[in-house]
Amino acid sequence: MIRLYELCGQDRNRRFSPYVWRTRLALHHKGLAYESVPVRFVEKDAFAESGSKTVPVIQEDGRWVADSWRIACYLEDHYPDRPSLFGGATGRAHARFINAWTDRTLVLGLFPLLAARIWTLLDPESQAYFRESREARLGMTLEEAGRDREAKLKALRRALSPLEATLKAQDFLGGTAPSYADYIVAGPLIWAAITGDFDPLDPESAVARWRGRIFSLYDGLVASAVAAATDTS
């Protein structure tokens, strides 16, 4: 059985890492059973053996694999007879661009707007670590980073225009069915849905309609997690 190390809040059931969500959806896509190991920011020793300081990390048969992209490639290569995440070498190569774009546009654009909210969801020790490390990265306080939300959201939605155009033309980034590219983009939107108190998307957009399709996959896996998070917040 695969073990999936993932970030959690003070409430261990609140799993919010955008990168872990990519991996979780990939595991479901492959139909692989896994056991989740929720880890708080200050409990990273749990997967120190992997050599990685960030989640997701998976462990299978004594082997450790870290980094969401590398895990997706590992799952694809290790389980070639399961439904494909990439649809071949070219699909995988193209997905790498989508991964790079998403990290730079959606993750970077959302982080300042989510940071102060994420802090409220952490245990006290993790709060101290998170505030110090993230404020150094942001160059300002978590609360300052969240200012001018409407203007920042407007810029973010504009930056998503290639996604909007694509999802007007096809149901999924993978075409008629989801591929790993869909999970790449979904990850940060799930992160926002589980931690945020605003909708990063224009609710009338093709991207928002696609998000609904993603949230209902695998018996409503994402929708259930979002509903649980909203209930307790």
Add this chain to the structure above:
Amino acid sequence: MIRLYELCGQDRNRRFSPYVWRTRLALHHKGLAYESVPVRFVEKDAFAESGSKTVPVIQEDGRWVADSWRIACYLEDHYPDRPSLFGGATGRAHARFINAWTDRTLVLGLFPLLAARIWTLLDPESQAYFRESREARLGMTLEEAGRDREAKLKALRRALSPLEATLKAQDFLGGTAPSYADYIVAGPLIWAAITGDFDPLDPESAVARWRGRIFSLYDGLVASAVAAATDTS
């Protein structure tokens, strides 16, 4: 034999459309012979039968296909036994995102910087058409659009960071060999090389090194066209 209708300057050998270059490279990728029909901006009646007002347009066996993306799909579906442009349905779906991103980032970012130069390369009638239609689109004169080039180039290069990250990790957007995704991105860079008097890329970047690989494909097809354009400008 396929006929490729493409935009040209006053000098009919100067073929600069970024979208046509995507199609031309796709034709070479497929190993298909074609005959070029250079058309000036004011000569679009030549392909009116296609129903399209823009190039590229191809004609084969009495059938017309317009729009670079639709042409790529047509070539892939019509010549399935030739080298694949997309590597399957998922690769094609992912490439559509890369197409949308490139049009919105690279084409839109370069156009203001190239517009006044393109104008100088046109015949007088096309110059009048181009100035009027493009100044209306830009909301300013062609010359005004080219101002603050260094600042605009800096912003453009920053916007290319997902491309840079991808091409640091793999030789081509298609992976170990070029796919249609490479031609999508190459098109506007060829446009800039053939019409512009500046380099949109940081010469030390992975994107610039990749561009060198693209320019040398198919016996230096692009490199020759760029050299010829530079000689006569």
